Amino acid sequence: MKILIVDDEKDILSSLKMGLERNGFQVYAYSEPLKALADFKPNTYDLLILDSKMPNMRGFELYREIRKKDARVKVFILTAFEINSTDTQEFFPDLDVKNIIQKPVTLAQLIEKINA
């Protein structure tokens, strides 16, 4: 299973990459959302995990741009903010609330979500 992770927090990125790789996932990690978008190819990944707050481009903007290129790929949004249903609907209108994941999340919880 191929997973693309975009998070500007390099320590979150590297620990998640290591943890998911140990559990058999193929992980592609980006700390720069603009670079992630430039390199993005549709029908390549099984899952995207995007941070909701990043410099240069916020998570929901990245989400919108990626959706234009790939309407089907499954997306998880990672957020350290309070999950607020009205904001969520505004920024990620077609995203299932259960795919919004509040940080901090343990590796085990994340893997459970991925396999669900």
Added chain:
Amino acid sequence: MSSSHIEEIKDEEIHVISQPNRVKQIYLTLVRSATSEILLIFPTINAIRREQNIGIVDELVMTAKRGVIIKILTPEDDFIKSQLEALRSSRIIVRKIEYPAESKFKLLIIDKNISLVVETKDDSKSEFTEAIGLATLSNSAATVQPYVTIFGSFWRETDLYEKAKEAERIKDEFTNIAAHELRNPIMPIITSTSLLREDMDELLKNPSNTIKESINSNLAIIIRNSTRLLQISEDILQVSKIESGTFIINLEPVDLRSIVNFVVGDIKNKYFGAKTKVQYVVELEMISKKTGFTFSCDRSKIMQTLFNIIDNATKFTEGGIIRISSEVKNDEITIKVIDSGPGLDPLIKDKLFEKFASRSEKGIGLGLYIARKIVEAHGGRIWAENNGGKNGCTFSFTLPTDLRHTHDNKIKHLTELTLDQVTH
């Protein structure tokens, strides 16, 4: 009453008007007659719509153009946004107010000497004349003055309401930023700790170099992020103390060399394992021959100040040099943190020491605000300037070296105290 009702009430009089068409005429005439000020309350959202239809909104805009000051209190919603926009863009001051449902009266005060109060009989009607009930028109000070007072107190209430709403917004923003900043470092600590446990099992079975590298990298993540977490929670705690007024300076003899070295060590921990290394050079001057490097200050708070300033410099000085130096002059020490980074961002240069002014992508934007509050509480000053020639910037702060506690736990300069006021 005839159409020249206003001329009719030359003496102090109160008229009750029961014919809706007359009320409408008087209303328009009064607005046109204003020479200095109109105070107006719209009772309901529907009232604004009805009054736009009878030409009141246009009349108010024209009156405002004549230089008459117009203040309006009104309920507000999305449906009447355009009407209120038209008023606001004509320099009419429109404020939102919430009314209890039972008091649906319209109040118009012209030049603080004529009042028109109109009862709303049926707010569901779309015609002005069908919606209103009785009206009273008065030029008697005994009726107009109380209305002016009532309007004034409603007006002040909206001030308080706006302030309370703003305070609430700032509090929510703070909570949200704090939550974000606290959760972010926890995530890699949790992940790396669980990876580290697997690494330890693996190490016992097969002590390879790969596993040793993995252990080191996971430890680096845990150390870095727990130091960051500590710093953020200290900052949040300090700000809540500053804002609740429970911020106290506790003086004790402090060795400047030892606290600077401690702080530099903490900063190195925070950036443990980072790719670009910053070099720290410490050049401190003795405070006096008698005391050496020791002077009176709040040890933990001055350490926090040093940490926040040096940490800030480190964030912007990738791979450069940071010099920490001190100078002593007339009972005052100046501590300088000189970096070789890109210099101060002109966008926030003037707001550096305010809350949430951060230009760093990581960080809560409280560090320099706290540093300023701590320095000021010691009676010192703090400032920042560019070094010139694109050669980084310097953060400086001063601290008095002669502070002592008084018996009532305030701090004063030694020269301000009599001997019996000094506790240590």
